[in-house]
Amino acid sequence: MILEAVRDYPVTVLGPRGVLVEEGQKTGRLYVLKSGDLEVVRDGSVVAAMDAPGSIVGEMSVLLDQPHTATVRSRHGAQVHVVDEPEAFLDVNAFVSRQIAKALALRLQRTTGMLVDMRHLAKERDDMLMFDKIFALLK
Amino acid sequence: MAETPDWLKFEFYLAGTVLLEQGTQTGRLVVLRDGEIDVVRDGTFISSTRSPGAIFGEMSLLLEKPHTATVRAVTDVECYVIHNALEVLASHPAWTLQIARLLAQRVNSTTAALMAARPGAPEEVHERLIMPHYVLSDWGDPQV
DSSP states (O other): OHHHHTTTSOEEEEOTTOEEEOTTOOOOOEEEEEEEOEEEEETTEEEEEEOSTTOEESHHHHHHTSOOSSEEEOSSOEEEEEESOHHHHHHHOHHHHHHHHHHHHHHHHHHHHHHHHHHHHHHHHHHHHHHHHHHHHHO | OOOOOTTEEEEEEOTTOEEEOTTOOOOOEEEEEESOEEEEETTEEEEEEOOTTEEESHHHHHHTOOOSSEEEESSOEEEEEETTHHHHHHHOHHHHHHHHHHHHHHHHHHHHHHHHOOTTOOOOOOOOEEOOHHHHHHHOOOOO
16 A cells, blocks of 8 residues: 555665665655665664565654664665655655554564563562672671 | 644543553543543553643554553543544544654654663653643643
8 A cells, every 4th residue: 555655756776785874864755665675774783674565664763853773775675765755745645654653553562562571681680699699698 | 722623522530530441442542631640550550640641542542452551540630532543543644643753752762771771770661652732732722
């Protein structure tokens, strides 16, 4: 459905290892993968990869009006639709906003879950350290 | 003064009332206007808020899953309630965008917290989505 909506938008072609956006750059654009693959690179490591046509890139930067927080490049090459005025585009295509909101909700659920797990682990580790200390005192 | 749109209901709840119940799927979005609300999961207190504009029910709505926590009025509260919120959102793209924006901020802050999570890091922060003031004032005062 989203590919239908962006059908008439310009396409940029990336070769292998071609870079779509650089971390820290502010493009103000929304990108929709037409074909090929994209990977998200932060601090030199790949944190996400996508190859489903219709995948959206740049939504965080657009929504928060801030520079891209990661570099997006292609591994094997890609064709990507470029949406120059995302606000106007989203206004007309409400379902895309809905799709973005849903994806964000999923991500939030995941990151919140990881955060809770991590803090439990951290607490267990603290408890273990405490136990070690007490044990050392008893020896 | 802006008129309150008809999809937006102004509701009043007595202290102790359950607004959204864990495990149910109401399709409702609740926006706090005045009073205090708390969030309880599996009988355990999670968080409370008095911030006007705080949103409840958005995760259940967007993910089309039951509420993962119960939302309860601690004091008497005044709320804006949107019934069949998915339908309303479908015809109000600006609204969806606003919620997406708030979610993006939260994704950012949980990601940052994840990076900072380490032994001795501060306890989990349960943030709510808070509507900016200008959105609330756009809705105007309810004509009761």
